[in-house]
Amino acid sequence: MSFTYHMVPCEYFEAQSQDKPYRPEPMVAGREEFIHCTDGEQNLADTGNRFYKGDPRPFYALLLDLEKLTSPFKYEDNARIFPHIYGALNREAIIAVLPFPRAEDGTFLPPA
Template sequence: MQYQRPDQSRAANVTYHLAPTVAWDARGTGAEYVPEAFDDDGFIHCTNGLEPLLEVANLFYQADERDYEVLVLDVTRITSEVRYDDPDQKFPHIYGPLNTSAVFGRLTAQRDSDGTFLGFAQGV
């Protein structure tokens, strides 16, 4: 599967959030999104790069049978605080709700019958 790449002019400001489709859809027409784990974690998990996101998906969400999608985020448009708590700065955390105006794309998670995430494609 070939990965979809963001426009290079935006690439430095792009991060990704993996969300169950039902959770993203549940926000309705709201201007903010808060994932299911926010109350426990205190932040929204994001990942810089689709390859690392694929690893994260298979490590933490392979057993979850729900459909998933990837929110493509412009970090410069996120209104809540964004911090890197990891030394390699690959996994930004959003400390507050995600304003949906920062979402400029969505990708569909492609999975195998055993739940393995295979990649992400346009088409949501």
Template sequence: MRITYHGTPRAWYERLDPAQPYVPADFEREGFIHCTDGREAVSIILTLLYRDDPGEWVVLYIDKEKVQAPIKYEDPAGIYPHIYGPLNRDAIAAVAPIGRSPDGVFLMPPELENLQAMG
């Protein structure tokens, strides 16, 4: 399993139909799903972009080997894949809340193995 991460507001994720593929709120405008390889990198990116958003967020743990839509790395570092299509739900290995410090900084999400052990 090769995991990439996608952060989204909890309220958005919970209002979607779980029988349908996942798409983020900005999918129609952007045409792809932003992802980040690496647990530390996802917390850094979410903090940079959404630190002032007071809402609760969740992180999708996406198994890249199961994603049906094309995945493209378009950044020089090769750690920010874009999924060019709706995300088939069976590619989501786990969904977990992401913690935050009092000043809005997103904490590093737990390792997938730890999530599986909890539930």
């Protein structure tokens, strides 16, 4: 199996309908056409610290099974380390919703 992660604020993910495909806030708002993902737990913590530093909201790390995705998954080019899912995320591909812990100083740690 191949896996990737997507991070999302807990409150946003919990507010989504569980019987519909998941769409992140920027996609719903029409600002993006893809879902940001990352490979590896350490990269995910680095990504959280880069893009959400100072954001006090709790986050989840969605563990995704790439073999179950119904939307295209791809890297834009070899230089990019972060892949994208082009389209909504079918719920069957979400195999775990992991707490995304933080250190005392608020920095993200690899998911539990």
